[in-house]
Amino acid sequence: MSIETLAFIALAALIVIIFLMVYIRDVEVNKKLLIYEKSIEELNYQNHVLNKTLTEMKAQEQTDPKALEKRILDQAKQEVQHSLLPVVASLKDVEKIMQHFRDEQSARIDRIESRTKEMSFASVVPSSSNEKIILSLFAKGKSEAEIAKDLRIGVGEVDLVLKLANLK
Incomplete structure (x- = not known):
């Protein structure tokens, strides 16, 4: 076999392959089409x-516009x-949640106010007793610093x- 024969066979095989590829591609395109x-x-x-439906609806609309208006x-x-x-x-749920929150906050404020009243009452009573003690210790001749140290309060409070x- 010569080179020319082999080249001719290879060329023929290549042409057959190309035709097969074109045929397969043509079949796929036909399926898609x-x-x-x-x-x-x-x-x-x-x-x-x-x-057809639109034509029928137009015919109905022309015959009874009041019915169409009512239907719309x-x-x-x-x-x-x-x-x-x-x-x-x-909105009703949000309103309930807000009311619950408002009630909760009112209760907290009431508790804080009552605690504040208790604290202010408690702080007034010892203050008056501290005043008496400060005056009695000063009368005994102790200095302001000694009185503050004994009562564990500030020197400014003793001075006041x-x-x-x-x-x-």
């Missing part, structure tokens, strides 16, 4: 049905009610009590 054709036919059928109003009312009922329910009693 059939699918598109069926889709277009279905769309044309649906278009025909819609046109009824549908609008139904849509509004359908969309607003969940919103109203949600003495000034209010006109002892300093």
Whole structure:
């Protein structure tokens, strides 16, 4: 076998392969075209049905406009009610939550006020007893620093009590 024969066989095989590839590709394209054709036919059928329905509706509208108006109003009312009922329910839930929160905060404020009253009452009583003790210790001759140290209070507080009693 010569090179020319081998080249001719290779060329023939290459041409056969190319024809097979073109044939296979042609078959695939034909399948896709059939699918598109069926889709277009279905769309044309649906278009025909819609046109027929539209024509019938136009004929009905021309004969009874009041009925059409009433039907549209009824549908609008139904849509509004359908969309607003969940919103109203949600608002009621939010209102309940806010009321509960408000009640809770009022109770907390009441508790804080009662604690504050207890604290202010408790702080007034020892203060008056501290005043008496400060005055008695000062009368015994102790200095302000010694009195503050003994009672574990600030020197400024001792000084203030003495000034209010006109002892300093």
